[in-house]
Amino acid sequence: TQLLEQSPQFLSIQEGENLTVYCNSSSVFSSLQWYRQEPGEGPVLLVTVVTGGEVKKLKRLTFQFGDARKDSSLHITAAQPGDTGLYLCVAQETSGSRLTFGEGTQLTVNP
């Protein structure tokens, strides 16, 4: 299984701040998904990106897939306490159907 590195692993910020989470690999992926997992719950899909250079926006969240489809970023503008959770990137390898999971970024937004 190819390693999918997420950074930072932990992030604690104040409400209203902006932040960016990164997901990087040396492998090329056919698609990449971002999930958010809140305490006591399972991960929930936020977005899927499939085209190199693709940018998707979901309210205050902006997702980007790298041109080479090896990396992705998630930017949150004016973070709110409700954004608190574990953000996971999950990528599908181009060579098959296997999914690769990042370790996750634990985000805490303090009021």
Place this chain on the structure above:
Amino acid sequence: ETGVTQTPRHLVMGMTNKKSLKCEQHLGHNAMYWYKQSAKKPLELMFVYNFKEQTENNSVPSRFSPECPNSSHLFLHLHTLQPEDSALYLCASSPPGLLSLSSYNEQFFGPGTRLTVL
């Protein structure tokens, strides 16, 4: 609420116990999965069932035994577990097509069972 339910939500068991985890979905999905989530580690895919047939077993120890009697139900039978097996066990389902080369279907996760092995 994703439509995937798991029971129990919490389980404490000794190393000699036998217990089972249950997962249920009525979303019409044909693929179901068991994952292990440990602190500071990526999600580990354990088993994949597609149309009730096991299509993937990621070198999981035999003390974990999955069962998929139909497309809506998935079980994980536990026997003689070790303390290092303590983790959150997540079940997920997805619509048909995830296992094809070009698909990237969403996985719907249950809330998980928090397992503690004493």
